Amino acid sequence: METPLGGDEFAPVSTYLNTASCGLVPRRAVAAVRELAEDTAAGNERTGGSLASTAAVRESFARLVGVAADRVAMAGSVAGFSGLIAASLPPGAEVLFPERDFASVITPFSARPDLRLRFAPLDGLADAVRPGTALVALSAVQSADGRVADLAAVREAASAHGARILLDATQAAGWLPLDAGAYDYTVTSAYKFLLSPRGVSFLTVREDAQESLRPLAPGLFAAETRDEMYGALTLARSARRFDEPPSFLAYHAAERSLALVEEIGLPALHAHATGLAARFRAGLAGLGHTPVPGDSAIVAVPGLGAAQPVLGRAGVMVSVTDGHLRAAFHLYNSAADVDRALEVLAAAG
Structure with a gap:
């Protein structure tokens, strides 16, 4: 019987099949938060937080999604990064979405009444790209029902019509191997399959798309060097120009969570999670x-x-999404978890 991949890193008190809502935080990440909180209470050298930890998070995420670290920006939310991209579009630009994609993909654009929004079924999204489409914005994996987009078809259609792509990888990163460099922009919240606390999010920007964005609220963490603290800052030449100040407790935890994901490896995580999901689908049928x-x-x-x-x-x-019962499987789940859920459903009739 297939066993969890996380070893003794996790201590769930339930049969936890809800990672699509929030991932469990490993023990090593909990320890990191505790250590930093105690250092800050004591006034030790790491009081406040460590830039080395935030740098390690950037590098780890970059490796997981296959881009250079200088293509990664970090902040607290996906919506903020999506809003940055929405603000870059000229009035009248057309943005194409899958029908009923997650709100944080769509709302930053719908908040601009001077944009033209268009929607298409997920399985027809590539066919809906047309001349004049400025941006295709979609989730790699749909939050409501788990469907995986035909990303190759969307990339081909966008390239044919000169459209950029914004990919939300929040429900994918951590189990589905992705090449973020294949998209103009990706945004990812780390509190689901990347096993981090809320407050850790990433933007990747392809080098040829970086100048399409204008930083909205650049501060000290967006500067080229840490030596600049007074006067007007020189913005970083890399995607770090879009950084927001980090929540250090969350990022210290994320350093250790992402390290665990790297240790196990995305191929193993993908095979484990999709294998359990297939077992559940068969049992449901x-x-x-x-x-x-x-x-x-x-x-x-x-x-x-x-x-x-x-x-x-x-x-x-x-969880329940759009009337669907939704279960999600990750490294801390086992075949016994699948069978327990099926047993309860069978007893309920």
């Missing part, structure tokens, strides 16, 4: 339920949302 098909770590079952309280009372943590 045996119970007469029809999950959304696909090869995703996230499994959604239309019309089964009412079963979430029953599962919760039995200690199985899942």
